[in-house]
Amino acid sequence: MGVKDLADYPWDAVVPFRERAAQHPQGLVDLSIGSPIDPTPDVIRTALAEATDAHSYPQNIGTPALREAIAGWYARRRGVPGLTPENVLPTVGSKELVALLPTLLGLGAGDIVVFPRVAYPTYEVGARIVGATPVAEDDPALWPEGTRLIWINTPGNPDGRTWTVDELAVAVSRARELGAVLASDECYAELGWDGQWATEPVPSVLDPRVTGGSRRNLLSVYSLSKQSNLAGYRAAFVAGCARVVAEILTPRKHLGLMMPLPVQHAMIAALGDDEHVAVQKERYRERRDLLRPALEDAGFRIDGSEAGLYLWVTEGRDAWESMGRLADLGILAGPGPFYGADAAQHVRLSLTAPLERIADGARRLRGEAL
Numbered sequence: 001m002g003v004k005d006l007a008d009y010p011w012d013a014v015v016p017f018r019e020r021a022a023q024h025p026q027g028l029v030d031l032s033i034g035s036p037i038d039p040t041p042d043v044i045r046t047a048l049a050e051a052t053d054a055h056s057y058p059q060n061i062g063t064p065a066l067r068e069a070i071a072g073w074y075a076r077r078r079g080v081p082g083l084t085p086e087n088v089l090p091t092v093g094s095k096e097l098v099a100l101l102p103t104l105l106g107l108g109a110g111d112i113v114v115f116p117r118v119a120y121p122t123y124e125v126g127a128r129i130v131g132a133t134p135v136a137e138d139d140p141a142l143w144p145e146g147t148r149l150i151w152i153n154t155p156g157n158p159d160g161r162t163w164t165v166d167e168l169a170v171a172v173s174r175a176r177e178l179g180a181v182l183a184s185d186e187c188y189a190e191l192g193w194d195g196q197w198a199t200e201p202v203p204s205v206l207d208p209r210v211t212g213g214s215r216r217n218l219l220s221v222y223s224l225s226k227q228s229n230l231a232g233y234r235a236a237f238v239a240g241c242a243r244v245v246a247e248i249l250t251p252r253k254h255l256g257l258m259m260p261l262p263v264q265h266a267m268i269a270a271l272g273d274d275e276h277v278a279v280q281k282e283r284y285r286e287r288r289d290l291l292r293p294a295l296e297d298a299g300f301r302i303d304g305s306e307a308g309l310y311l312w313v314t315e316g317r318d319a320w321e322s323m324g325r326l327a328d329l330g331i332l333a334g335p336g337p338f339y340g341a342d343a344a345q346h347v348r349l350s351l352t353a354p355l356e357r358i359a360d361g362a363r364r365l366r367g368e369a370l
Contacts, residue, residue, distance in 0.1 A: 034157075034350040043269050051264075067089075069271040078207070080208070088238070112147040116156060184205035189204065215242075235266065291311060291349065309352065310351065329365065
């Protein structure tokens with residue numbers, strides 16, 4: 001299988017629901033895609049502007065200053081000390097790494113790529129492009145022999161599932177039994193809300209409590225799109241096993257996957273400033289606190305969603321019926337079936353809409369007049 005064999009882009013199926021929702025007299029409340037709508041912080045924009053004299057080709061591996069900033073951020077924010085520049089690599093957004101990692105690792109026919117049962121579809125796309133066998137499975141005990149790459153997503157998109165230290169340790173142990181690379185997509189780790197994540201940080205797969213002192217075959221993938229409103233910058237990185245980082249660097253050089261130098265400067269500023277992240281999290285919290293009870297009042301059950309950028313909800317009926325009900329209220333959601341066969345009765349709602357639009361959507365869900 002190659003890229004020409006991929007199915008049509010699934011979001012095209014949402015167009016009729018968007019058109020239906022847009023007919024609402026008070027307009028569309030678009031909660032379908034998690035694309036940031038808040039301003040990029042000034043500290044980052046200033047750093048970008050100061051680096052516009054970028055006449056030379058950037059290095060694929062990133063500047064030493066950026067790699068040190070990434071390592072320092074892991075130590076300060078994720079509880080992962082001891083990373084060196086050899087353990088980290090900037091990437092042109094996280095989606096390209098997710099899609100290309102099987103290619104970069106040299107996987108092909110006969111290899112197995114495991115990913116969550118409810119998952120961002122690009123994990124499976126990456127496996128299919130190289131002809132590997134995709135397997136959706138959450139239980140490490142059921143990860144099959146022949147597995148070469150395992151994706152976990154914590155906090156999860158779309159369901160907000162968040163792995164504890166003990167659960168991550170079990171996953172690491174099983175991956176090592178299989179001789180597989182374990183890649184943890186952790187892009188929403190700063191957005192913990194409920195349960196233990198209301199008071200303690202979401203752990204990384206590179207946390208020493210998880211690794212037992214060895215980062216062998218472990219990767220943590222991260223993006224600044226959501227916490228710093230940098231989706232348009234394509235600012236992300238991977239960290240972990242120095243051997244695997246070096247292995248994926250060589251083909252990236254051949255493919256010309258280089259992060260623009262001004263973006264690297266902007267990332268350094270973003271990684272060094274925690275205040276803007278806290279401000280952004282509070283914006284999301286305020287929207288979440290409006291939307292969640294309104295959904296529950298309207299008969300939706302919130303599943304998971306203890307962390308991350310989304311509310312994962314169900315009425316106990318077909319997701320497309322829920323999509324229609326919401327569209328009639330002028331609200332556009334994301335359909336659960338996009339995220340796997342186990343999600344046929346769920347829809348996903350993003351927190352990336354202006355507060356006044358979410359407040360309007362909450363009123364509509366409760367049947368309140370404007």
